[in-house]
Amino acid sequence: MKSKYIILALVALSTLAFGANADSAIYGKDLIPNILGYDQKGSLHLGYYFTLMQSTYFKPLFLGVLIGVPAAFLIHYLVIGPMVFSHDRKKIYVFTLFNRIVHAIAAIAFILLIPTGLIIMFGSTFGGGTFVTACREIHAISTLLFIISVFPMFFMWARWMFLHWDDIKWLMIVGGYLNKDKKPVPAGKFNAGQKTWFWLATLGGVVMILTGAAMYFQDFRLEILASNGISQIDFLRASALIHNALGLGVTALFFVHLYMSIFAIKGAIHSIITGYKEEEEVEILHSSYYKKLKEKKEI
Incomplete structure (x- = not known):
């Protein structure tokens, strides 16, 4: 001994x-x-990379997102300023009650998941102990909320989220957010930025659910892993690496989503509460969608 x-x-x-x-x-x-x-013989040889990423790269990268993304948005807000659209024209019904309920559940989940996930990441900075353990449990419970919302959210919006030529045009002008002019922006019901966030939050989110469950429960055995020569420790290391890499992207794009809906476009957040967007906002920021609505005489 x-x-x-x-x-x-x-x-x-x-x-x-x-x-x-x-x-x-x-x-x-x-x-x-x-x-x-x-x-070890037969392992995936992830030990070195796991140690390197966990001890050297992930924490600085997350810290960079936490400081860099809000700083960039502050500069944008001070230099360019928010987009302001008329509230005197008609309102366009965009999001159904079901859309709004599912989105609200997902929003609550993310509001809990991201801060608690960051506290777990920087657990040693917070001194570990009861506080970090409590955040770990809140993180796990919040995952259940996300599971409830992610599948309905995927199926109700997926048909709008496939790549379109408009998305290339949108990316080339950064959605029109780098100037103060109100020029029509080529975009459908959802723009390229929203589509990117959708795929990362849904498909990426499901992968994070699976990898997070592996790390949370830890003491389990999957025969399919053993039969393919993948050890438990290899699986856990791979899960941690994938979970943290996706978490980095989710955190960054969640901040983008918050900024765009709360600050960059005045009053935009009300659309996911009431279901209605201002007509001028749709006409400018979702011009292709607006044209289709006009052609169908739905406006």
Whole structure:
């Protein structure tokens, strides 16, 4: 038993000596990698990359999103300012009651998931303990809300979210958000930015549910993994890497979604509450959709 602790102590000392960025050869030849399961025979050899990403890259990247994205939007708001549309014209019914309820559930889920996920990521900064553990449980419960909303949200909006030529044009002019002119922007019911957020939030969200469940429960065995030579530790490492990479994108685009709906377009958030958009807003920011509505005489 004593020899076990002596070996673990040597592992800790070696880790301190070489650091997180030690040469990958260390993980392939020495005793240390075999103890840690970094390069066991038949493994996916994810140990080195898991350690590197978790200890060196993910935290700075998340911190960059937390500081950089809001800073960019603050500059945009001060320099360009928000878009303001007339409220004197007709209102166009865009979102049904079902749309709004599902979106509200998803919104509550994201409002809980993202902060708690970040606290878990920076757990050591918050001192660990009860607070971080409580956030972990809130994160898990919030996932249930997201599960309830993500599938209805996918099926009710997916048909509007496929790539269209308008999306290329939209991207080329950044949706018209970099100037103060009210020129018609080529976009359907949803623009390229909203489509990107949709696919990441739904398909990416489902992957995050699965990888998050793997990390939360941990102590389980899937025969399909074992039969394909994938160890439990490899699966958990892969889950953590995928979960954090997707989480980085979700966090960034969630901030974009908030800024656009609350600040960049005055009153835009009311459409997902009441179901109605201002006619001028649709005419300018969703010009292709507006033309179709006019052709169908739905306005």
